[in-house]
Amino acid sequence: MDWQGQKGAEIVMQIMLVVFAIAGLGIGYTIGSFPTMMLTYAGGVVLTALITVPNWPFFNRRPLKWLDPSEAERHPKPQVNVAAASKKKAPKHK
């Protein structure tokens, strides 16, 4: 999954679980059956897990654009060693 996909998966998980919990409570209380509430909620948990946990392709639609290797060579990382080398040379000149 890409970064946006991960965030999407988290939001989908939270919303789905809360929705199934409220639906389970509502149906169970209205019908007057505690097992109905538990089964509705358990089904919701399984469905949520099936949708958010595996690495589905629709969570990977906005991949990060990594730079090409040639592009990266044109912008080299600054070398820290250059400063240390010039310090060694300075006392000799004076």
Place this chain on the structure above:
Amino acid sequence: MHSFSYRANAVVTFAVTILAVMCGMASLSDNFNSPSPTADVKVLNINWFQKQPNGNDEVSLTLNISADLSSLFTWNTKQVFVFVAAEYGTPQNALNQVSLWDGIIQSKEHAKFWIHTTNKYRFTDQARCSMPLFASGNNLRGKDFNLTLHWHIMPKTGKMFADKIVMTGYSLPEEYR
């Protein structure tokens, strides 16, 4: 939500936390129930009334217990424990309670019942406790007592409610028989 196992852990943890909240709310919903139970106990007969060898009075009763406890049941009720206790006062103790009969009701359909029975547990005035010098056990002759129907509503999740109905006006004979 970085990896498969991370997301799986997140789903399970959040689901269980929400389950705990759901059970709490199911328990809270029991407070909306306003029960209206009825009960009546008749003492049909005093079978015998004796002084036992250890000095305690003991009496055997035949009871007719009828009750309608169906309004106590909610969607969150596992079972109702009901018992009948005889209550009386003595010079030594202000309140003595002796359980005579109990039962477990597991569904609303069985909550309206009528039972004809002798007392399931012995009705004795217990003298032989930790203070033998104080005890007499001769307290039941001519004693007036109440019969109280207690119930405990045991939930599937959450808080247990307990209440009772007190019925007064019963008494034991003056002499042993």
